[in-house]
Amino acid sequence: MITNLKDSTQSMTVAKEAERSASRIKSQFLANMSHEIRTPMHGIIGFTELTLDTELMPEQREYLQLVLYSANGLLTIVSDILDFSNTEVGQLRLESKEFNLRTTVYDTLKTLALPAHQKRLELICDIHPDIPEKFIGDPIRLRQVISNLIGNAIKFTHVGEVALS
Numbered sequence: 001m002i003t004n005l006k007d008s009t010q011s012m013t014v015a016k017e018a019e020r021s022a023s024r025i026k027s028q029f030l031a032n033m034s035h036e037i038r039t040p041m042h043g044i045i046g047f048t049e050l051t052l053d054t055e056l057m058p059e060q061r062e063y064l065q066l067v068l069y070s071a072n073g074l075l076t077i078v079s080d081i082l083d084f085s086n087t088e089v090g091q092l093r094l095e096s097k098e099f100n101l102r103t104t105v106y107d108t109l110k111t112l113a114l115p116a117h118q119k120r121l122e123l124i125c126d127i128h129p130d131i132p133e134k135f136i137g138d139p140i141r142l143r144q145v146i147s148n149l150i151g152n153a154i155k156f157t158h159v160g161e162v163a164l165s
Helices: 002-052 058-088 101-118 139-156
Strands: 097-100 122-125 134-137 161-164
Touching: 002 058, 058 101, 058 139, 097 101, 097 139, 101 122, 101 139, 101 161, 134 139, 139 161
Parallel strands: 122 161
Antiparallel strands: 097 134
Protein backbone atom coordinates (compact mmCIF):
# COMPACT_ATOMS: atom_id res chain seq x y z
CA MET A 1 0.00 0.00 0.00
CA ILE A 2 2.79 2.46 0.93
CA THR A 3 4.69 1.48 -2.23
CA ASN A 4 1.62 2.23 -4.36
CA LEU A 5 1.23 5.62 -2.68
CA LYS A 6 4.91 6.47 -3.27
CA ASP A 7 4.63 5.35 -6.91
CA SER A 8 1.48 7.45 -7.40
CA THR A 9 3.10 10.50 -5.80
CA GLN A 10 6.19 10.09 -7.95
CA SER A 11 4.07 9.67 -11.09
CA MET A 12 2.09 12.82 -10.26
CA THR A 13 5.31 14.78 -9.69
CA VAL A 14 6.71 13.62 -13.05
CA ALA A 15 3.40 14.47 -14.79
CA LYS A 16 3.27 17.96 -13.24
CA GLU A 17 6.86 18.68 -14.28
CA ALA A 18 6.10 17.49 -17.82
CA GLU A 19 3.06 19.78 -17.90
CA ARG A 20 5.12 22.77 -16.69
CA SER A 21 7.82 22.03 -19.25
CA ALA A 22 5.27 21.78 -22.08
CA SER A 23 3.69 25.06 -20.96
CA ARG A 24 7.09 26.80 -20.92
CA ILE A 25 7.92 25.46 -24.40
CA LYS A 26 4.53 26.61 -25.74
CA SER A 27 4.93 30.05 -24.21
CA GLN A 28 8.47 30.41 -25.56
CA PHE A 29 7.30 29.36 -29.02
CA LEU A 30 4.46 31.92 -28.95
CA ALA A 31 6.83 34.62 -27.75
CA ASN A 32 9.33 33.84 -30.53
CA MET A 33 6.66 33.70 -33.24
CA SER A 34 5.04 36.92 -32.03
CA HIS A 35 8.39 38.68 -32.09
CA GLU A 36 9.13 37.40 -35.61
CA ILE A 37 5.74 38.65 -36.86
CA ARG A 38 6.08 42.09 -35.24
CA THR A 39 9.21 43.03 -37.21
CA PRO A 40 7.63 42.83 -40.70
CA MET A 41 4.42 44.39 -39.35
CA HIS A 42 6.40 47.46 -38.32
CA GLY A 43 7.77 47.60 -41.87
CA ILE A 44 4.28 47.40 -43.37
CA ILE A 45 3.02 50.13 -41.04
CA GLY A 46 6.02 52.38 -41.65
CA PHE A 47 5.90 52.15 -45.44
CA THR A 48 2.13 52.58 -45.46
CA GLU A 49 2.48 55.75 -43.38
CA LEU A 50 5.20 57.02 -45.74
CA THR A 51 3.00 56.32 -48.76
CA LEU A 52 0.06 58.11 -47.11
CA ASP A 53 2.27 61.21 -46.90
CA THR A 54 2.48 61.34 -50.71
CA GLU A 55 -0.04 62.57 -53.28
CA LEU A 56 -2.72 59.94 -53.72
CA MET A 57 -6.11 59.67 -55.28
CA PRO A 58 -8.94 59.60 -52.68
CA GLU A 59 -9.67 55.93 -53.35
CA GLN A 60 -5.99 55.00 -52.97
CA ARG A 61 -5.80 56.97 -49.71
CA GLU A 62 -8.87 55.16 -48.37
CA TYR A 63 -7.39 51.75 -49.25
CA LEU A 64 -4.06 52.58 -47.64
CA GLN A 65 -5.81 53.85 -44.51
CA LEU A 66 -7.59 50.51 -44.32
CA VAL A 67 -4.24 48.72 -44.73
CA LEU A 68 -2.80 50.85 -41.92
CA TYR A 69 -5.79 50.21 -39.66
CA SER A 70 -5.65 46.47 -40.33
CA ALA A 71 -1.88 46.29 -39.82
CA ASN A 72 -2.15 48.16 -36.52
CA GLY A 73 -4.96 45.85 -35.45
CA LEU A 74 -2.89 42.79 -36.27
CA LEU A 75 0.12 44.28 -34.49
CA THR A 76 -2.01 44.81 -31.38
CA ILE A 77 -3.16 41.19 -31.44
CA VAL A 78 0.40 39.93 -31.93
CA SER A 79 1.62 42.21 -29.13
CA ASP A 80 -1.09 40.87 -26.83
CA ILE A 81 -0.03 37.29 -27.63
CA LEU A 82 3.60 38.20 -26.96
CA ASP A 83 2.65 39.82 -23.65
CA PHE A 84 0.59 36.80 -22.63
CA SER A 85 3.42 34.44 -23.51
CA ASN A 86 5.97 36.55 -21.68
CA THR A 87 3.71 36.74 -18.64
CA GLU A 88 3.38 32.95 -18.58
CA VAL A 89 7.15 32.48 -18.56
CA GLY A 90 7.72 35.38 -16.17
CA GLN A 91 9.49 37.58 -18.73
CA LEU A 92 7.08 40.49 -19.21
CA ARG A 93 9.13 43.65 -18.99
CA LEU A 94 7.77 47.16 -18.84
CA GLU A 95 9.81 49.96 -20.32
CA SER A 96 10.60 53.02 -18.31
CA LYS A 97 11.41 55.81 -20.68
CA GLU A 98 10.37 59.38 -21.28
CA PHE A 99 7.56 59.86 -23.79
CA ASN A 100 5.13 62.55 -24.87
CA LEU A 101 1.67 61.64 -23.60
CA ARG A 102 -0.27 63.74 -26.11
CA THR A 103 1.68 62.43 -29.10
CA THR A 104 1.28 58.85 -27.92
CA VAL A 105 -2.45 59.22 -27.33
CA TYR A 106 -3.16 61.15 -30.54
CA ASP A 107 -1.10 58.79 -32.71
CA THR A 108 -2.92 55.83 -31.20
CA LEU A 109 -6.32 57.42 -31.79
CA LYS A 110 -5.42 58.19 -35.42
CA THR A 111 -5.34 54.44 -36.06
CA LEU A 112 -8.87 54.17 -34.66
CA ALA A 113 -10.33 57.18 -36.48
CA LEU A 114 -11.24 55.24 -39.63
CA PRO A 115 -13.36 52.55 -37.93
CA ALA A 116 -15.07 55.28 -35.87
CA HIS A 117 -15.75 57.27 -39.03
CA GLN A 118 -17.06 54.17 -40.82
CA LYS A 119 -19.64 53.72 -38.04
CA ARG A 120 -20.41 57.46 -38.15
CA LEU A 121 -19.14 57.86 -34.61
CA GLU A 122 -17.37 60.93 -33.36
CA LEU A 123 -14.01 60.13 -31.79
CA ILE A 124 -13.14 62.68 -29.12
CA CYS A 125 -9.90 63.15 -27.23
CA ASP A 126 -9.71 65.69 -24.44
CA ILE A 127 -6.46 65.82 -22.50
CA HIS A 128 -6.69 68.51 -19.85
CA PRO A 129 -4.17 71.33 -20.41
CA ASP A 130 -2.77 70.89 -16.88
CA ILE A 131 -1.62 67.34 -17.71
CA PRO A 132 2.15 67.44 -18.36
CA GLU A 133 3.51 66.65 -21.82
CA LYS A 134 6.27 64.27 -20.72
CA PHE A 135 5.87 61.09 -18.71
CA ILE A 136 8.14 58.25 -17.71
CA GLY A 137 6.61 54.88 -18.51
CA ASP A 138 5.91 52.34 -21.21
CA PRO A 139 4.35 54.04 -24.25
CA ILE A 140 3.87 50.72 -26.06
CA ARG A 141 1.76 49.31 -23.22
CA LEU A 142 -0.17 52.59 -23.05
CA ARG A 143 -0.91 52.31 -26.79
CA GLN A 144 -2.11 48.74 -26.29
CA VAL A 145 -4.44 49.71 -23.47
CA ILE A 146 -5.86 52.69 -25.37
CA SER A 147 -6.26 50.64 -28.57
CA ASN A 148 -8.06 47.86 -26.73
CA LEU A 149 -10.35 50.14 -24.73
CA ILE A 150 -11.22 52.57 -27.51
CA GLY A 151 -11.39 49.78 -30.11
CA ASN A 152 -13.94 47.95 -27.97
CA ALA A 153 -15.84 51.17 -27.34
CA ILE A 154 -16.06 51.74 -31.11
CA LYS A 155 -17.09 48.14 -31.70
CA PHE A 156 -19.93 48.29 -29.16
CA THR A 157 -21.11 51.87 -29.71
CA HIS A 158 -23.75 52.18 -32.42
CA VAL A 159 -24.53 55.89 -32.36
CA GLY A 160 -22.96 59.03 -30.94
CA GLU A 161 -19.40 59.35 -29.80
CA VAL A 162 -16.46 57.62 -28.18
CA ALA A 163 -14.47 59.90 -25.90
CA LEU A 164 -11.12 59.65 -24.19
CA SER A 165 -10.48 62.27 -21.54
